[in-house]
Amino acid sequence: xxxxxxxxxxxxxxxGDSAVIKCTYSDSASNYFPWYKQELGKRPQLIIDIRSNxxxxxxxxxxxxxxxxxxxxxxxxxxxxxxxxxxxxxxANTGRRALTFGSGTRLQVQP
Amino acid sequence: NAGVMQxxxxxxxxxxxxxxxxxxxMKGHSHVYWYRQLxxxxxxxxxxxxxxxxxxxxxxxxxRFSAEFPKEGPSILRIQxxxxxxSAAYFCASSPRETSTNNEQxxxxxxxxxxx
Numbered sequence: 001x002x003x004x005x006x007x008x009x010x011x012x013x014x015x016g017d018s019a020v021i022k023c024t025y026s027d028s029a030s031n032y033f034p035w036y037k038q039e040l041g042k043r044p045q046l047i048i049d050i051r052s053n054x055x056x057x058x059x060x061x062x063x064x065x066x067x068x069x070x071x072x073x074x075x076x077x078x079x080x081x082x083x084x085x086x087x088x089x090x091x092a093n094t095g096r097r098a099l100t101f102g103s104g105t106r107l108q109v110q111p
Numbered sequence: 112n113a114g115v116m117q118x119x120x121x122x123x124x125x126x127x128x129x130x131x132x133x134x135x136x137m138k139g140h141s142h143v144y145w146y147r148q149l150x151x152x153x154x155x156x157x158x159x160x161x162x163x164x165x166x167x168x169x170x171x172x173x174x175r176f177s178a179e180f181p182k183e184g185p186s187i188l189r190i191q192x193x194x195x196x197x198s199a200a201y202f203c204a205s206s207p208r209e210t211s212t213n214n215e216q217x218x219x220x221x222x223x224x225x226x227x
Contacts (some may be wrong), residue, residue, distance in 0.1 A: 001169075006153075034215065034216075036218075041220055041221060042220070043202065043218040043220050044154065044202070044218045045218070046215060046216075046217065049215065080151070086219070089153055089154065097159070097167060098146075098156040098159045098167060098170070099142045099154075099156065099204075099216060100156065101146075101153045101154045101156075102153060103152070103153045104152070104153045
């Protein structure tokens, strides 16, 4: 089955700096890669996703890149703000199956 | 336009009791997924259901756990004879269909199960 690895497990940045979180996956058939943000005690919320026919996608301060050859994808947050502090999860799936999640990255944005 | 609904939000059970967790998918969604999240960990897939049909239960423990999604009513995750290790947040997600072209999953608020 699919295996998703996520790094780093914790990330601390100064407000205004950029943050990058990286994930690798094992199943070359995976074709959908969402990113979720989870605040303490809350549900995971989809913030951006990318499909395998696209190399990069951007939505305001958030961007995701996908390298299918290397089987890795990354989340980029620019101009970080304190409200970006949360746990971020990457995930992958093949459409027919459920999502396989990474282990999460705790992002702390220092004001 | 309600999102995914789960109840109860918090559930306390003593060891050996049964826990029933309910999930109502978003309107128009026919696919339901259950995930378990242990404290300070990621989400682990448990089971994937469509109406009256279990599609994939490869993440479900073989004993004590069962799930259903009847023709009418919510999906139910049932844990019999709970043990302390079952304490976790259980999230339900729904999607409109399984195809790779439109399979965003939207999560409910979760049920936090505490086993005393």
